[in-house]
Amino acid sequence: MGHSYQAVQWNPNKKRYDALLLVSVVLYLGVFLGVGFVWFPEATAETLLLRALGTAGFLALHVILCIGPLARLDRRWLPLLYNRRHLGVTMATLGLLHGGLALLQFHGFGDVSAFESLFTSNPRWGSLAQFPFQPLGAAALVILVLMAATSHDFWLANLTAPVWKALHMLVYVAYGLLVMHVALGALQVESSPIPLVLLGVGILTVGGLQVLAARKDRQVDGEIGVSPGSDTGWIDVCAIGEIEDGRARLVLASGERIAIFRDGDRYSALSAVCQHQNGPLGEGRIVDGLAVCPWHGFQYRPKCGRSPEPFQEVVPTFPLKIVEERLWLDPTPLPLGDESGSTSGGGIRA
Amino acid sequence: MRDDSARDEFFIGWQAEGPPRTMRFVRARVLWWIALALGVAVLAAISQRPFASSNFEFGAVRTFEGVLEHVPFPVLVVDRPAADPAGPSTSRWLLTVFGKRGAEPHTRPFDGARVRLKGSLIHRDDAVMVELLPETLAVLEERSARADDASAATPITLRGEIVDSKCFLGVMKPGNLKTHRACAARCISGGVPPVLLVRDESGRATYFLLVGPAGEAVNERVLPYVAEPIEVTGSVSTRGDLRILRADPEAFRRL
CATH class of the missing domain: 2.40.50.140 (Nucleic acid-binding proteins)
Structure with missing residues (x-):
């Protein structure tokens, strides 16, 4: 976490991540160009570069779309999720270079502007086989560049979380557009089945991981879903001591995930959704007395749901009580910042 | 061997160093990913359609x-x-x-x-x-003797693809097919001579300079048909080593 906005808050992990990312991109481009020139001595540099940049960016987008579900399926992938923004900006840069080179090469130096040519040079909008594939790539690029430009927390705070989240969910629209861009463009002119197989494996991998992660989320919701235990709306959660110290038990009540954290003998109920990027706060831990979101390390005081000063984030808290050694939750949120919800189990042993 | 103990660690990104077992897990898999990406680079590079020797x-x-x-x-x-x-x-x-x-x-x-x-x-x-x-x-x-080497026109129907002569003859690789369509349209619209590319069964290419029925430029009228398989009916003649196909774009037929 950081209070003031900086372009990048460097730490050793982030530096290693970026160095490895840069080396990987250079290696990919070098291998594509090197193998391309050896295999096809007649090839031109600009065509190979265009294809190297395009395939590198598209591959990076696949990796980006796999990291989210992988981290949902196994938390050991979280270090890659934390730094995903850098991969996203790199991918958008590769896309920009590919798009810019294509615009210059195919549409530049003509009798109309390159941008006008992009949308008018192929008029066959009504034909699937001849459909203009380049505007599809351009539309995807606009989304990806917009996402890269607004990936910083400055924009998250200023656009508001719902707008920011909606904008960044457009990555799936961009992915769909790029699949069409490739399928209706390069795939139509290549004679080898390898590009088609690679695209198929990519789509199946991304789609398969998303399905598996969604299935796991549904399973979790099924396991944590409870019904009110009385007419008053209080929910019988579990026996005190069933929650591991420093962790949370998730409860699904009225469609909302609530995390009941245990810090020693004190229990607190918070919304399980982080205010930062809707991260899974309920899968976080208590570290130094604060509930920490596993995605980007945002912290909240368990008693009141407020981030430690000078941060401004607040998550809703809920009333808890202990009756006959069992924890009861009222899923009606308290006023933001209210500290009256948490309860102490006094002398509990896990 | 599966390292389940890493699952109990908790990674906080803004801390200087991550938990050791988690970071080992990530490092190993990232190295595999990089190797996989380089494999994709090789496959993508060698699976390209062969480039013309133009x-x-x-x-x-x-x-x-x-x-x-x-x-x-x-x-x-x-x-x-x-x-x-x-x-x-x-x-x-x-x-x-x-x-x-x-x-x-x-x-x-x-x-x-x-x-x-x-x-x-x-x-x-x-x-x-x-x-x-x-x-x-x-x-x-100022005035040089014009070579009198034009042949008579012969009616003909040909199947092929309209390309712009500049790119197809060597400026672009590939200089034909759908991925080059926009560029070909731009070139032809800008005045580059359109050519009908016809291939025989062995793949050998023959080029016909494409003009209108009266020998006029019809660049703007052929634009909707660029880079698509089409059938053209007209008359062909030669001028020295140049093959000229006169045809009315109204009669072009998409295949």
């Missing part, structure tokens, strides 16, 4: 001499080396200028003149084009 001598400027003709596109009629005494004594080289532009506005005032010009060669198979530097055009002889 050539654009970009940056290599030569000097040429010949007679300027317009058919209606500008061509330079150059003397042909007498390697084959029975063959034509001249060759017709199409002319273009930098970018996606035809050379006709620059060459029209010199129609019929013997000229010297500088430019770069573009060539594929037996077809040659020159990207001329317009400012280097110099008249050597």
Whole structure:
């Protein structure tokens, strides 16, 4: 976490991540160009570069779309999720270079502007086989560049979380557009089945991981879903001591995930959704007395749901009580910042 | 061996160092991913459609001499080396200028003149084009004898693909098919001569300079058909080593 906005808050992990990312991109481009020139001595540099940049960016987008579900399926992938923004900006840069080179090469130096040519040079909008594939790539690029430009927390705070989240969910629209861009463009002119197989494996991998992660989320919701235990709306959660110290038990009540954290003998109920990027706060831990979101390390005081000063984030808290050694939750949120919800189990042993 | 103990660790990104077992897990898999990505790079590189053995001598400027003709596109009629005494004594080289532009506005005032010009060669198979530097055009002889080597027109129906001569002859690789469609349309719209590319069963290509029924330029009218398989009915004639296909774009048929 950081209070003031900086372009990048460097730490050793982030530096290693970026160095490895840069080396990987250079290696990919070098291998594509090197193998391309050896295999096809007649090839031109600009065509190979265009294809190297395009395939590198598209591959990076696949990796980006796999990291989210992988981290949902196994938390050991979280270090890659934390730094995903850098991969996203790199991918958008590769896309920009590919798009810019294509615009210059195919549409530049003509009798109309390159941008006008992009949308008018192929008029066959009504034909699937001849459909203009380049505007599809351009539309995807606009989304990806917009996402890269607004990936910083400055924009998250200023656009508001719902707008920011909606904008960044457009990555799936961009992915769909790029699949069409490739399928209706390069795939139509290549004679080898390898590009088609690679695209198929990519789509199946991304789609398969998303399905598996969604299935796991549904399973979790099924396991944590409870019904009110009385007419008053209080929910019988579990026996005190069933929650591991420093962790949370998730409860699904009225469609909302609530995390009941245990810090020693004190229990607190918070919304399980982080205010930062809707991260899974309920899968976080208590570290130094604060509930920490596993995605980007945002912290909240368990008693009141407020981030430690000078941060401004607040998550809703809920009333808890202990009756006959069992924890009861009222899923009606308290006023933001209210500290009256948490309860102490006094002398509990896990 | 599965390292489940890493699952109990808790990674906080803003901390200077991550939990050791988690970071080992990530490092190992990232290295695999990089190896996989490089494998994808190799596969993607070697699975490209073979590139044509055409050539654009970009940056290599030569000097040429010949007679300027317009058919209606500008061509330079150059003397042909007498390697084959029975063959034509001249060759017709199409002319273009930098970018996606035809050379006709620059060459029209010199129609019929013997000229010297500088430019770069573009060539594929037996077809040659020159990207001329317009400012280097110099008249050597105002009116030169025009070679009388035109053949009679013969009705013909051909199946092929319209390409722009500049890219297809060597400036772009590939210079045809759908991925090149936009560029071909831009070039033809800018005045570069359109060519009907016809391949025989063995894949050998023949090029026909595409003009209207009266021999006029029909660049704008062929644009909707560029880079698609089409059937063209018209009449074909030769002018030296240049094949000219006269056809009405209204009668083009998509295949």
